[in-house]
Amino acid sequence: MSLLAFFPQPYPDEDFRSVIYRYHVHSGNQTMAHTRLELFNLNSNKNPLLPRNLKYLDNQLPPSFRLKEIIENHTVMRYIGPFLSTTERQSLWNQILNENNPNLGAFSGSYLLSKRMRYCPSCLSWDYExxxxxxxxxxxxxxxLEFCPVHCEKLFSHCPKCNVELSSSDNDSLLSSPRCQNGHHIKSLQEFNEHILKSDLNIWALEFxxxxxxxxxxxxxxxxxxxxGEKGYFTLTGGKLFRKRLADDIIHFYGDEKLKLYDIPTEYIRSNTTMERMLSCSEKNSTNFNYYLLLFRFLAGSIKTFFSDKPTYALPIPFGNGPWTCFNKMCPQYNQYKIDRCRRHDDRGLKIVNEFQCGYCGFTYKKAWYWPERKENNRIFISSMGEYFREEVYRLHANGVTISQIAKQLNTKYVTVSKQCNTLLNQMEIQITESQVCCTKEQINKFNIYREKIMDNLKIMKEPKRSLLRKACPIAxxxxxxxxxxxxxxxxxxxxKNSEKIDWNEFDDELCHVIEKTAxxxxxxxxxxxxxxxxxxxxLPTHYRNRIRRSPQKMKNSNIKLEDLTEKVAHxxxxFLPQAVQRIKEKDRRVTMGSIKKHFPTIYGGISDELGLLISSKVSEIIDRGY
Incomplete structure (x- = not known):
């Protein structure tokens, strides 16, 4: 095998099929089949999107020709390459290098290409001159692309004057001059519409x-x-994508009207499988080029920025490195930055919870840092008031100070003190259970102390009420x-509570009458x-409805009445037949038993043969009456 005498150097932005055709013209070969045999050792007239048996051509070219770079930059690989998985790309290259015919239809992104060779009239004239x-x-x-990005003219695959194809379907005959095969000079017959040219998708495709x-x-x-990740659409650990929020933000960013122009319906964006396929690296995933362009621009502001910038996806340290403040007003270090340690917990990838504990008083509180907003929540959740606070509460309580007075002295809430007192009592009960010797004495003392407290409060109350008594001595x-x-x-x-007795038999009879009228x-x-x-x-009226729902066991007659008045399925x-017939007629459909089952499968889908015959006769009667 000898080297070729010459091989055309590709022009800027030239399609590889055009390079092959220019070789065919300059070589003087009579048919494309002869040219294909010379270059690829293949007996075929077709000049396909991608060549095959490329090894044969590579062995005939001088080392200065870097054929792989030509294929990458002057064939459709330039456009579909970013959408091919590693396996797909390798498979396609193997087919190109060997005699196998590359099947572009099997690969993602192949639909990005025009089915017919297209030309710009001004590019044709300029290139020829x-x-x-x-x-x-x-x-x-x-x-x-609908327009040439350089000359802003509409692209043509047919002659604008006689509508003859400018190139053959097999691309074995391309244009060598700016005229069609009928001799018509190819030029745009319509004025340029700048608004159409500058449509978003054209501009974004060129940016890509x-x-x-x-x-x-x-x-x-x-x-x-x-x-x-930089925009906060992944959880903190990166394991989950906030798909719904991402879809809503994209729709809000572009608006429903523009998305319709881009031929991307909102239902497609909100679909659970759309983003999963868009972000999958595996083969056989559909590639919506327009949606990718929208996604690039939404994330980075422009497609150029999307490819040129390198987002860091770094997280700031929630609440900084410290020190942090103690919020316990009893603590001598109150409102001072003395807490030097904290514990951070990841809460489902949605937020980080920081727990701070004062080393002096033991006061422990939590604050949340939300992702992806990267915002701190200043609200404090108290986990523990600390040992210093507990000891003071127990001391005052043992001296007979009431919970309200303790709360005032310690400058805190009634509920906080009450919880600590309950904790103290629980601890006392545990200690009593463990010490069996002292159990009887301690229990008797507790009964006596609390009973005495209840009796003392009842004596001084002008109007004895349970609610007032509980407020006065809640623990006892x-x-x-x-x-x-x-x-x-x-x-x-x-x-x-429930001081008025209800005569359920009388109410049951009354409800039976109401149920019958309602039905x-x-x-x-x-x-x-x-x-x-x-x-x-x-x-039913609200009063009756609530009673029968809450106490159905007390209204036997009403339950029987409801069962009797419940409509049988066959009935x-x-x-429903007249309504079913009317709805089918409104749709201009023929009324048959089959069409009724098809339009109302949940109602008539599983009927018996006997009932089916009865319903068919009823349908005939309804149609005869001209319903």
Whole structure:
């Protein structure tokens, strides 16, 4: 095998098919089949999107020709490469190098290309005048582009005057001069519309062509993930993508009207599988080029910035490195930056919770730092008041100071002190249980002390009420109610709750009458649904509805009445027939038993043969009456 006498050097932005055709013209070969045999050792007239048996051509070219770079920059690999997985890219290269015919339809991104070779009239004229020949520009073959980015003219695949194809379907015959095969000079017959040319997708597609720096799908997905992380659309650990928030933000950013112009419906953006496929590095994932352009611009502000900048995806330290403040007003170090340690916890990837503990008083509190807003929440959640506070509460409580007075002295809330007192009592109970010798004495003392406290408060109360008594001595009241309920019920004033006795038999009879009237009304409206027990209860007045829901066991007659008035399935199927027939007629469909089952499968889908015959006869009667 000898070297070729010559091989054309590709022009700027020239399609590789045009390079092959120029070799064909300059070599003087009569057919493209002869040219293909010379270059690729293949017997075929076709000049495909991507060549095959490239090794054969490479062995005939001098070392100065870097064929791999030519294929990368002058074929469709330049555009579909960023959307191909590593496996797809390697598979495609293997097919190009060997005699296998590359099947572009099997690879992601192949639809980005125009099916017919397209030309710009001004590019044809300029190339012919300056170079003496025309060639096909690779950029013009991107399907998303409608206009030449240099001359702002519409791209043509057919002659604008006689509509004849400018290139053959197999691309074995391309343009060598700015004239079609009928001799017509190719020029734009319409005035340039700058608004159409500057449509967003045209501009963004050109930005992508000029700035894309990634070589395969993995690099592209890694780049997108970095931007998504920088913008806070991943959890802190990066394990979960906030898809719903991302979809809502994209729709809000562009607006429904523009998305319709871009042919990207909002339902597609909100679909659970859309972003999963967009961010997948595996094969056989659909590539929506327009949506990728929108996503690049949404994340980085522009497509150029998306590829040129390198987002860091770094997290600031929540609440800094310290020291932090103690908020315990009892602590001598109150409101001073004395806390030098904290513990951070990841809460489901949505926020970081910092826990701070004062080394002096033991006061412990938590604050939250939210992701992805990167904002601190100044609200404080107290975990523990600390040993210093507890000891002071226990000392004052042992001296007989009330909870309200303790709260005032310690400059805190009543509830906080009450919790500490309850904790003290629980600890006392545990100690009593563990010490069996002292158990009886301690328990008796507790009963006596709390009973005495209850009796003393009852004597001084002008109007004895349980609520007022509990407010006066909550610890004694709650403990005795749990451990000495019999004595409490005898001693306490009578409870006002449920003081009026309900005659359930009388109410049951009254409810039966109300249920019957309600059901009669519902049946008279002929509703388009089956009248069930729940539907009848829903229409009852609130008073009756709540009673039967809360105490169904006390109203046996009412339950029986509801079961009797519940509509049978067969009765509903027959009752609903006129409405079913009317709805099918409104859709201009033929009314048959089959069409009824098809339009109302939940109602008529599983009917028996016997009932089906009955319903068919009813349908015939309804149609005969001209319903």
């Amino acid at each position: 300056s170079l003496g020949e025309c060639y096909a520009h690779l950029t013009h073959q991107m399907d998303v 062509i000029g700035n894309c720096t990634v070589r395969n799908r993995k690099e592209l997905i890694d780049k997108i993930n970095l931007w998504l 009241y709650d403990w005795l109610l749990s451990n000495d309920k019999v004595w409490m019920e005898k001693t306490l004033p009578p409870s006002m 009669t009304y519902i049946y008279s409206t002929d509703p388009p649904y089956r009248i069930t027990r729940g539907k009848i209860i829903r229409f 509903f199927q027959i009752r």
